[in-house]
Amino acid sequence: MIKFQNVTKIYPYPKVAALRNVSFNVEKGEFVSIIGKSGAGKTTLFKLILGEEIPTEGTLFFKEINIPEINKSNLYKLRQQIGIVFQDYRLIPSKTAYENIAYALEVIGADDEEIKRDVSKVLEITNLTERAESFPDGLSCGEKQRVAIARALIHRPDFIIADEPTGNLDPLNTQEVIQTLVKINELGTTIILVTHNKEIINILGRRVITLEEGKIIRDEERGRFIL
Amino acid sequence: MILTTIKRIIKSGWKSFWRNNGLAVATIFIIVMIISLINGLFIFQAATDFLVSNLQEKADVSIYFNENISEAEILEVKKEINAVEGVNSIEYISREMASEKFVEKYKESQILMEALEIVEDDPFLASLNVKMAEASDYAVLNGFLEEKFSEKIYKINYFENKEVIESIFSISSDVKRFTFVFSLFLAVLGILVAFNTIRLTIYTLKEEIEIQRLVGASNWFIRGPFVVQGIIAGIFATMISLLIFIVSFYFLNPQLKNLFLGFDFFGYFVNNFLFILLIGLVCGISIGVISSLIAMRKYLKI
Numbered sequence: 001m002i003k004f005q006n007v008t009k010i011y012p013y014p015k016v017a018a019l020r021n022v023s024f025n026v027e028k029g030e031f032v033s034i035i036g037k038s039g040a041g042k043t044t045l046f047k048l049i050l051g052e053e054i055p056t057e058g059t060l061f062f063k064e065i066n067i068p069e070i071n072k073s074n075l076y077k078l079r080q081q082i083g084i085v086f087q088d089y090r091l092i093p094s095k096t097a098y099e100n101i102a103y104a105l106e107v108i109g110a111d112d113e114e115i116k117r118d119v120s121k122v123l124e125i126t127n128l129t130e131r132a133e134s135f136p137d138g139l140s141c142g143e144k145q146r147v148a149i150a151r152a153l154i155h156r157p158d159f160i161i162a163d164e165p166t167g168n169l170d171p172l173n174t175q176e177v178i179q180t181l182v183k184i185n186e187l188g189t190t191i192i193l194v195t196h197n198k199e200i201i202n203i204l205g206r207r208v209i210t211l212e213e214g215k216i217i218r219d220e221e222r223g224r225f226i227l
Numbered sequence: 228m229i230l231t232t233i234k235r236i237i238k239s240g241w242k243s244f245w246r247n248n249g250l251a252v253a254t255i256f257i258i259v260m261i262i263s264l265i266n267g268l269f270i271f272q273a274a275t276d277f278l279v280s281n282l283q284e285k286a287d288v289s290i291y292f293n294e295n296i297s298e299a300e301i302l303e304v305k306k307e308i309n310a311v312e313g314v315n316s317i318e319y320i321s322r323e324m325a326s327e328k329f330v331e332k333y334k335e336s337q338i339l340m341e342a343l344e345i346v347e348d349d350p351f352l353a354s355l356n357v358k359m360a361e362a363s364d365y366a367v368l369n370g371f372l373e374e375k376f377s378e379k380i381y382k383i384n385y386f387e388n389k390e391v392i393e394s395i396f397s398i399s400s401d402v403k404r405f406t407f408v409f410s411l412f413l414a415v416l417g418i419l420v421a422f423n424t425i426r427l428t429i430y431t432l433k434e435e436i437e438i439q440r441l442v443g444a445s446n447w448f449i450r451g452p453f454v455v456q457g458i459i460a461g462i463f464a465t466m467i468s469l470l471i472f473i474v475s476f477y478f479l480n481p482q483l484k485n486l487f488l489g490f491d492f493f494g495y496f497v498n499n500f501l502f503i504l505l506i507g508l509v510c511g512i513s514i515g516v517i518s519s520l521i522a523m524r525k526y527l528k529i
Contacts, residue, residue, distance in 0.1 A: 050441060072528060073446055080443035090438045094246050106235055107444040109228050151442065 001159055001190050002026040002049065007058035009044050018044035020214040026192060028158070031185045033193045033201050036211030042194045046163050050084065051075045080108050083152030087164035089144040091136040097147045098123065098132040104151045122150045142173035149180060159190045166197055174200070232448065240455025250428045251460060257424040258464035258514055261417040262507045263471060268410040269506060270495060275406045277490040279399040284358065286392045288365055290372060291352040291381045298353065304376055305355055311371055313364030318356040325351035352381055362396035418514065425518035436526040446527050453523060457515030465507035472496060
């Protein structure tokens, strides 16, 4: 589903090689964690998958799509197929929790009835029904992250990428978020989790790719958190 | 699908307009200023034109005919002058009318009235009062008269009035040029201020635009609500600006009339209301929409 082939990313100002000759595949239905110290290249990898950055060398595919070749104005078509969860939630401040979740369906052109039905259902599953009309400023960190996850799932993408989704959460909320991602993965959704959290990696017992100074130093099927 | 998207864009723009009311007020305020400036300049231009044509009305030459020239002959000359290019108006003043005018004008002056009684013969001559379109036309007219009717004409006061006429036309043209340049300068300045204000407003929404891009919204799905907000702000700003003009002209019309030699600001505004409304809407909506589109362009690149 995701294929990195000898991908190198060098930022020009200042000249920094964020990724060096990185190659790996993620197959459909896999749950892959990407770990690494700060500056290891995790965020760059995340941005490359979303088309925010273009590799300096190498190719990178999502399904059959060569991401760097997508015209900027058509990137939305790629992003509509991906569920994205950010560490800092990235909720639209001027929209309510309900509207933030509905937005992911609106952009793909879902009809009003479908939006109403699905958003209400997701709000119920994520225990946010009472908070549906609250704006992000009025939500707790845990609630914000649940809204962000609900937004990433609502359009049923077959691939989700989560960048430190538990970074700002307490242990209880962290566990909830990870359990949600595992459940979704069990239903067939491919997941890439970028994280620093040692406990999560060790409990998950899934494939772990370790980055160091822009290179893959380890890629294990049932990996552990070793840095 | 397209209709649903358009409906969503309009709904989203409308909601955002009311939710970001602080920003909406700032945008409307600046557009009100620009529309008021542009409409104000438009009306000021009309008032200046009125003043200039008033001033030009005061420029004329009088052609005095010899005593022995009959009214029929003078009217014949009038007909020929009418054919000269640049003639705005010709007024025939008979000897009697000239006398009446003189008496009316100087009736308070005892000395002049007594002097008039002493003079046995009627001292006034019949004349034609001619107004031309341009200062240079007067010289042409003078040449034409001297060439064709010099034996019938007693005097043309062209050379006495020449300097005054040329000054009047020169001032008029300076005023027109200055008003045009000044209007253009203020309009450009206003549009730049509006553009920068809207750019700053959109900068505060930078993060929101980037999130929308990352969640999979197309550029037009993001731009659309901003365009709608620009249109709403433009319409509100036009209404507010027109209200300010109506109220101001209604109450200040007498004072403004005195200042501008009788130019009826309120009347002009009412008579040209539709045109002024159109200018306001076109300017307001264009400023709101174009500034938004340009300002948000760079945030749509991620």
